[in-house]
Amino acid sequence: MGGIVLIDETKEADLILSRLVPLFTAQWHCRYRLDVVNNQYGHVFNFFLDIQRQNHRERSIPLHSVRTTDLAVLERVINQVRQGTALTLNFVDFGHVRWPVSQRWIR
Amino acid sequence: MDYTHEPHGLFFMIDNKSFYASVESVERGLNPLESIIVVMSEADNTGSGLVLATSPMAKKLFGISNVSRQYEVPHDPRIIVVPPRMNLYIQKNLAINKIFREYVADADLFPYSIDESILDMTKSWRLFGRTPEEVARKIQLRIRHELGLYTTVGIGENPVQAKLALDLQAKHDHELIGRLTYESFPRHIWPITELTKVWSIGRRTAAHLQRLGIHSMGELAHVNPYELQQTMGLIGAQLFALAWGIDRSHFTQVRPPKEKSWSNSQVLPRDYRVQSEIELVLREIGLQTTARMRHHQQQTSCISLYVGFAWDGQADDGRSGLHHSRRIDPTDNAQTIIRELVTLFRENWDGQPVRNLGVGLSRLSPSGRLQLDLFQDPQRQIKDDKFDRVIDDLRDRFGKTAVIPASSLLKGGTMLRRAALVGGHNGGNSFD
Numbered sequence: 001m002g003g004i005v006l007i008d009e010t011k012e013a014d015l016i017l018s019r020l021v022p023l024f025t026a027q028w029h030c031r032y033r034l035d036v037v038n039n040q041y042g043h044v045f046n047f048f049l050d051i052q053r054q055n056h057r058e059r060s061i062p063l064h065s066v067r068t069t070d071l072a073v074l075e076r077v078i079n080q081v082r083q084g085t086a087l088t089l090n091f092v093d094f095g096h097v098r099w100p101v102s103q104r105w106i107r
Numbered sequence: 108m109d110y111t112h113e114p115h116g117l118f119f120m121i122d123n124k125s126f127y128a129s130v131e132s133v134e135r136g137l138n139p140l141e142s143i144i145v146v147m148s149e150a151d152n153t154g155s156g157l158v159l160a161t162s163p164m165a166k167k168l169f170g171i172s173n174v175s176r177q178y179e180v181p182h183d184p185r186i187i188v189v190p191p192r193m194n195l196y197i198q199k200n201l202a203i204n205k206i207f208r209e210y211v212a213d214a215d216l217f218p219y220s221i222d223e224s225i226l227d228m229t230k231s232w233r234l235f236g237r238t239p240e241e242v243a244r245k246i247q248l249r250i251r252h253e254l255g256l257y258t259t260v261g262i263g264e265n266p267v268q269a270k271l272a273l274d275l276q277a278k279h280d281h282e283l284i285g286r287l288t289y290e291s292f293p294r295h296i297w298p299i300t301e302l303t304k305v306w307s308i309g310r311r312t313a314a315h316l317q318r319l320g321i322h323s324m325g326e327l328a329h330v331n332p333y334e335l336q337q338t339m340g341l342i343g344a345q346l347f348a349l350a351w352g353i354d355r356s357h358f359t360q361v362r363p364p365k366e367k368s369w370s371n372s373q374v375l376p377r378d379y380r381v382q383s384e385i386e387l388v389l390r391e392i393g394l395q396t397t398a399r400m401r402h403h404q405q406q407t408s409c410i411s412l413y414v415g416f417a418w419d420g421q422a423d424d425g426r427s428g429l430h431h432s433r434r435i436d437p438t439d440n441a442q443t444i445i446r447e448l449v450t451l452f453r454e455n456w457d458g459q460p461v462r463n464l465g466v467g468l469s470r471l472s473p474s475g476r477l478q479l480d481l482f483q484d485p486q487r488q489i490k491d492d493k494f495d496r497v498i499d500d501l502r503d504r505f506g507k508t509a510v511i512p513a514s515s516l517l518k519g520g521t522m523l524r525r526a527a528l529v530g531g532h533n534g535g536n537s538f539d
Binding site: 035037038039040041042046048052055056057058059060061062092093 | 133134135136180185186187188190192253255535
């Protein structure tokens with residue numbers, strides 16, 4: 001935080017995917033989901049892996065925080081993450097806004 | 108009681124409601140008061156898992172308390188289980204204290220624990236509002252707006268009143284603010300009969316008081332203080348002062364402890380039965396403690412060893428562990444200290460399974476120069492001394508695991524896995 005920090009989107013996406021791989025064990029009766037949280041308090045976007053086995057407690061494991069408030073940066077990170085995993089992405093606290101480049105709704 | 112000569116200040120004791128769980132809620136975009144979050148440590152030595160923190164809702168709906176075990180937490184899909192991130196909580200604590208510094212001078216802020224701080228507002232509160240409550244509200248809202256966290260404020264004329272106001276009133280108050288004064292103290296505190304609820308009264312002290320026929324704070328306030336001191340010692344006098352809300356401590360005049368010492372201990376991830384494995388961990392702890400001491404340019408002339416037996420391994424005579432100390436020639440050399448520790452261990456250990464190990468170094472003196480031993484090769488001694496210092500430098504520059512004894516890779520070693528922990532728990536992802 002503070003000052004201009006250049007963010008290497010490829011590096012960020014790789015880090016997220018590399019942490020995701022050992023955690024995503026693809027069990028039966030288990031829902032896996034990537035949570036992307038717009039944390040206004042920390043001025044960061046947080047990534048979590050959410051695992052819910054049927055009738056069990058939900059587990060939420062932090063993967064990474066991207067230190068920016070720039071949606072364009074996040075969009076590029078997300079695009080690269082999507083190339084590495086087919087998991088559902090769940091966007092939290094983004095409100096009703098569109099991605100800056102693709103102009104699709106964020107959801 | 109005449110309070111005119113007691114200190115009349117204004118103190119805030121501020122704590123974070125379910126701190127770890129609240130931080131984790133905010134990070135996930137959830138409201139800390141509504142989320143059902145359990146922070147669970149899965150460090151090696153916590154068995155199946157240990158609950159470090161629970162959100163208020165998890166407490167309310169499922170009765171999960173801190174230090175519950177993993178298997179005590181119900182399997183309910185509404186509960187979210189998250190791993191701890193100690194480094195993140197430290198960051199948030201620093202951010203909170205930074206906000207506090209806008210309301211008091213640096214010298215009047217006293218961090219008390221990871222989620223509690225004492226603010227001496229005596230000199231500054233009038234700058235921020237008409238009543239102490241108004242100022243407290245302002246601080247609460249600042250923290251809520253900037254960090255998303257809810258704080259609880261206890262207000263008192265001295266630190267102990269602020270602490271009791273926090274523990275006994277604020278936590279149950281709708282606005283999360285409680286206030287005690289010398290005048291209102293008897294009204295609010297004396298009816299309390301559950302003595303362990305009161306700060307500084309533990310289970311054993313409460314039992315002692317019960318035996319003396321004291322069953323409420325009011326009764327404690329009305330015993331003869333001299334008799335109480337006679338039966339309970341200095342603590343008796345302290346308790347009497349507590350019952351009247353009197354606290355004469357001055358934070359600015361902190362008394363250093365009479366004798367400092369260095370110690371480290373750990374709970375082992377399982378019962379250790381093999382001598383070589385126990386000695387391995389003992390060496391690791393010895394190394395760590397010695398390194399800490401050397402960092403402060405000190406040497407020790409008394410080593411102590413604590414061995415806690417596994418729950419089912421208690422000695423025949425019912426002992427749950429052993430504790431031994433030995434005087435040695437002043438040294439800061441790790442190998443010497445470890446040799447003495449291992450000897451002490453071998454002399455006293457009888458084959459019981461072990462679950463806790465601790466090492467203490469006391470009777471400290473400034474090290475600075477090396478005292479050569481007449482009966483050993485001086486070159487060797489100088490070399491040993493240099494060796495330790497090079498290792499220290501390497502670790503300072505490249506991290507705790509830059510150089511480790513090869514033995515730590517053997518079965519039973521805990522050093523490597525513990526090096527990544529903060530306060531014994533997961534520090535969180537790196538590069539975040």
